Amino acid sequence: MKSVLLIDGSALFQDFLRDKVAAEQVTLECATSREAYTKMISLLPDLIIIEVESVITEELNILLEKKHNDPNAKKIPIIMTGPVIDRGRIANLVEYSVVKYFTKPIKFDVFFDSIGRILKMPLSMDTTPCILDIHLNGSIIFVEVAQGLNREKLLLLKYKLAEIINKYKINIPKVILMLTNLQLTFVDGANLELLLDNVSAGKRIPNKYIKVLSLDEFVIELIKGHPEYSGMVVSQNLQYVISSLMNDDSSLDYDSKDFIYDNILHSDRPADEAALGFIDDRSTGKKDSGTLMKVAIVDDDVVIRKLLENTFTSASGEATLFENGTAFMKAVTDGADFDIVILDLYLPDMDGISILKNLVQRNYQTPILIYSKASSKEVVLNVLSLGAKCYLVKPQKPGTIVNKALEILHSNR
Structure with missing residues (x-):
């Protein structure tokens, strides 16, 4: 039976990983970096997975050195998960048999595919969009x-x-x-x-x-x-x-x-x-270009439009402005791609509620943030029931809106 040693795994990661590999007849052992070497030598697992919380600690570095110098453990492959680190640091990890480094949040289908390849036994994966x-x-x-x-x-x-x-x-x-x-x-x-x-x-x-x-x-x-x-x-x-x-x-x-x-x-x-923790299978694919998010701003107030455009641009965002609902809906129909939509309810040609209902009928998946003067609880309830992710009552500081948009995008991944 194949075996995996998980080092410094969070409780959530441990339980989820144990259930997943158990279904594939793979055993999972867990240890902290302090006790991991002893367990590694006694178990000699087929794979080691190390979860890094924030930085690679000195204790973990010592463990990697011990493993590297032990002829029985040296060639055991390692998969690491952790925060973003520079490419040079990742390259240095290769000599310690680190074959994959997954930046959090992990794209779990690729993660389990890598485990399956190392163990030479493909792990069953549900690829249903969700x-x-x-x-x-x-x-x-x-x-x-x-x-x-x-x-x-x-x-x-x-x-x-x-x-x-x-x-x-x-x-x-x-x-x-x-x-x-x-x-x-x-x-x-x-x-x-x-x-x-x-x-x-x-x-x-x-x-x-x-x-x-x-x-x-x-x-x-x-x-x-x-x-x-x-x-x-x-x-x-x-x-x-x-x-x-x-x-x-x-x-x-x-x-x-x-x-x-x-x-x-x-x-x-x-x-x-x-957020769900270490899972992310809704990558926008725009991070490499330096654009943090593509946002549609639908508001008939030119001052608000330009103010939000400047704020999102300064936060590495890309804003597309719409002064009415018709122009926005035409862009959606034409296949315009946005990460988030900021929508006013009071527009000159159609109300925001009608736009939301239209988007629901189209099964439109881009999250909607409502930014409007309307503050009655009935309106708010109606908007939330139509799938809006958040409701902000005007006026708000532009930075507040950007932070809320980032929060929504983070929780949607």
């Missing part, structure tokens, strides 16, 4: 799944939810699972069950605290007809879903609209806490 986004607001965890159900991401979800619950010491965790962009059939039944099982985080979240937002009849019928999911609420209305969570917990006596308005719109969680 966008999985997690946000924590108060004690409510929002999980959005779009495009499709990818088994690797669904497996990771269980560990990420458990990590969030433990990190923030959430006594009564509640989950809103948003599936409004999914259309499934009976063929997807097993993967849908896997999703629901992992959302419960190993039964740590009671069914009555799991609410599902979906327009799909198959999703609705499967949940309603499955005894394992008894107690889960399925709805097409975000406000109702939020309200049902409030009603389930007698300690929460505030109005659900106020909760959404105060927490979803003004969440102060750092952006990196919403």
